[in-house]
Amino acid sequence: MLKYKSQHVALYYIVGALGLFLAQIIFGVVLGTIVVQPNFLAELIPFNIARMIHTNALIVWLLMGFFGCAYYLIPEEAERELHSPQLAIIQFWLFLAGGAAAVLGYLFGIHEGREFLEQPLWIKLAIVVVALMFLYNISMTVLKGRRTAITNVLLLGLWGVALFFLFALYNPANLILDKIFWWWVVHLWVEGVWELVMAAVLAFLMIKMTGIDREIVEKWLYVIISLTLFSGILGTGHHYYWIGTPAYWQWIGSVFSTIEVLPFFAIVLFTFMMVWKGGRTHNNRAALLWSLGCSVFAFFGAGVWGFLHTLSSINYYTHGTQITAAHGHLAFYGAYVMLNIALFTYAVPNLLQREPAHQLLNMWGFWLTSAGVLFMTFALTIAGVVQTHLQRVMGLSFMEVQEQLSLFYWLRLMGGVVTLLGVILILWSLLNPVVQHLRSTQAQRA
Amino acid sequence: MSEILTNTAARNIFYGGTAFFFVTFAALVAHSVTEVNAFSSQHPVSPSVAKGKEIWERHACIDCHTILGEGAYYAPELGNVWLRYGGRENPEGARAALKSWMQSQPSKIEGRRQMPHFAITDTELDTLVDFLKWTSEINTQNWPPKISG
Ligand code: HEM
Ligand code: HEM
Ligand SMILES: [Fe+2]
Numbered sequence: 001m002l003k004y005k006s007q008h009v010a011l012y013y014i015v016g017a018l019g020l021f022l023a024q025i026i027f028g029v030v031l032g033t034i035v036v037q038p039n040f041l042a043e044l045i046p047f048n049i050a051r052m053i054h055t056n057a058l059i060v061w062l063l064m065g066f067f068g069c070a071y072y073l074i075p076e077e078a079e080r081e082l083h084s085p086q087l088a089i090i091q092f093w094l095f096l097a098g099g100a101a102a103v104l105g106y107l108f109g110i111h112e113g114r115e116f117l118e119q120p121l122w123i124k125l126a127i128v129v130v131a132l133m134f135l136y137n138i139s140m141t142v143l144k145g146r147r148t149a150i151t152n153v154l155l156l157g158l159w160g161v162a163l164f165f166l167f168a169l170y171n172p173a174n175l176i177l178d179k180i181f182w183w184w185v186v187h188l189w190v191e192g193v194w195e196l197v198m199a200a201v202l203a204f205l206m207i208k209m210t211g212i213d214r215e216i217v218e219k220w221l222y223v224i225i226s227l228t229l230f231s232g233i234l235g236t237g238h239h240y241y242w243i244g245t246p247a248y249w250q251w252i253g254s255v256f257s258t259i260e261v262l263p264f265f266a267i268v269l270f271t272f273m274m275v276w277k278g279g280r281t282h283n284n285r286a287a288l289l290w291s292l293g294c295s296v297f298a299f300f301g302a303g304v305w306g307f308l309h310t311l312s313s314i315n316y317y318t319h320g321t322q323i324t325a326a327h328g329h330l331a332f333y334g335a336y337v338m339l340n341i342a343l344f345t346y347a348v349p350n351l352l353q354r355e356p357a358h359q360l361l362n363m364w365g366f367w368l369t370s371a372g373v374l375f376m377t378f379a380l381t382i383a384g385v386v387q388t389h390l391q392r393v394m395g396l397s398f399m400e401v402q403e404q405l406s407l408f409y410w411l412r413l414m415g416g417v418v419t420l421l422g423v424i425l426i427l428w429s430l431l432n433p434v435v436q437h438l439r440s441t442q443a444q445r446a
Numbered sequence: 447m448s449e450i451l452t453n454t455a456a457r458n459i460f461y462g463g464t465a466f467f468f469v470t471f472a473a474l475v476a477h478s479v480t481e482v483n484a485f486s487s488q489h490p491v492s493p494s495v496a497k498g499k500e501i502w503e504r505h506a507c508i509d510c511h512t513i514l515g516e517g518a519y520y521a522p523e524l525g526n527v528w529l530r531y532g533g534r535e536n537p538e539g540a541r542a543a544l545k546s547w548m549q550s551q552p553s554k555i556e557g558r559r560q561m562p563h564f565a566i567t568d569t570e571l572d573t574l575v576d577f578l579k580w581t582s583e584i585n586t587q588n589w590p591p592k593i594s595g
Binding site: 035038039042046047048049051052111112113114115118149173174175176177178179180215218219222223225226229230233234236239240241242243244245246247248249250252316317319320321322324325391392393394395396397398399402 | 451453456457459460463464467468470471474475477478479481482485486491495496499502503504505506507508509510512513514515516517518519520521522523552556557558559560562577580581584585586587589590591592593594595
């Protein structure tokens, strides 16, 4: 089942990512609690500190998951061992230590002050080093091995991730320029290069689980990523409406970001067609559920909830309201959280060389987590509509409006607690076999 | 689909198209940057405004507040707070009011969202206000629709 020994390094990344996932969700619940009970922890962990931990933990664990996905699938695709498994393990510890140092620093007020990019400069530089170690390792593996469309697209996506991150190092004193290039990291990541990673990993999972012909999958892959970048690059314009940039972005942003819905729709078609045509039922049903769920939730979160506020005439009213928060949650969850869990669920039994375990529990985790996130999304969407009307149409003050929204914030917190429960089930179903495996190998040694 | 579009053709379209759209995007951004620079020559980023932005970042105001609609959604929009405090009509008054707001936090009102107290000197506060004033002059295409932010 495990063709290449070096794939094993993926397990480090999977376990690390899942641990950070839990931390992210716990801090989410803390944030949700502060919103309804403002005096809760107000002195100890102010909202802004808890928020940067919540969002940074998310990004770090998603990236760690991507690294793990790459280390798992690249040897199989390239048909050779990783260039250097040792380097991959060193890279893991370095990345984990960097992430932990960042979070610890945040608790003591050591941070920079741009949203999502709060990491101090030296942590940012450490991230660049980690990324280079990673890219060197996987690029060497691919160069010496079989080249497939999947490795090609995955590599392109991951090189893009590192390249665009370099703009995080640029922080001009001019706020307008700062904002323009801040989006080169944030938007060109999630609506650009990360989508390449998503498409490549889903294509890999489809080949493995449906037994469909590689030729067909590869053509879909190129069509999907063409749609992604042809729309998503100019689609950056949907963030250049009101930040001091020229008015022409209202046209460009509205038109191209609307087209961004298409690749997400194509991914839904792709996964369902492959499963339907493939006809083979893979024994890892949970992994299949996550793969299909990923395409559907990404379509709703990014596609539908993105389109909801992407036209400049609508964004004029909704910009920076709870509508944005609703979209941010469903899109990140559907596209990137679910993608990682899909590959983890597929890979863990193979890495442990055993049959898939705890399938039912894992699928309960799927439904519970998804229900929780959906509930949060709905609550925030209604809150956002009310907020937009009261604040942006009627002109009531921000704080007055927030008082009107407290019911929805309570509902969001409930959804958040359900999410937390679901995540615990997912973690248990994936990590329990790992723990058992470690115990039995230790027993063998002793 | 296989007859109409070969895999190699699909790949080449992808590379060609991506290059085209990226170059177009970069050119438009370059044009926007020259427009921003033109604006900034009328409204220079003085050392004090730059310092104010540093203070803004040092305390991560962005993770509670939005500025021009970007950031966190926990506390009021600050891109136009200078105007909301009447800075256009009475700059002295607005400055004094913003500074005393900063110094009088947290409000400690039970059940009301709190803004922490920050260790910011008086001169630093002035730079922070200069930064907020500069930001309020940005041409945002009339966003936000209401002064409430
Ligand atoms: C998986 C893909 C996506 C993810 C993870 C994602 C995530 C996010 C996040 C986190 C924000 C908030 C950024 C901030 O803090 O200021 C945001 C903003 C936004 N997104 Fe997305 N997004 C995705 C795809 C899309 C798509 C496809 C569209 C359009 C069809 C879209 C439209 C928007 C718009 C218009 C905003 C600005 C909201 C505002 O004005 O406040 N997004 N997105
Ligand atoms: C899969 C799970 C989750 C993902 C992917 C996620 C993602 C995010 C993202 C991307 C942001 C920044 C939003 C933006 O800038 O628009 C955010 C903020 C936030 N999240 Fe989450 N989150 C998750 C779970 C939770 C949970 C369980 C809660 C708890 C109720 C929560 C509460 C919050 C709060 C209160 C904020 C701050 C919003 C604001 O600025 O007012 N999140 N989260
Ligand atoms: Fe975007």
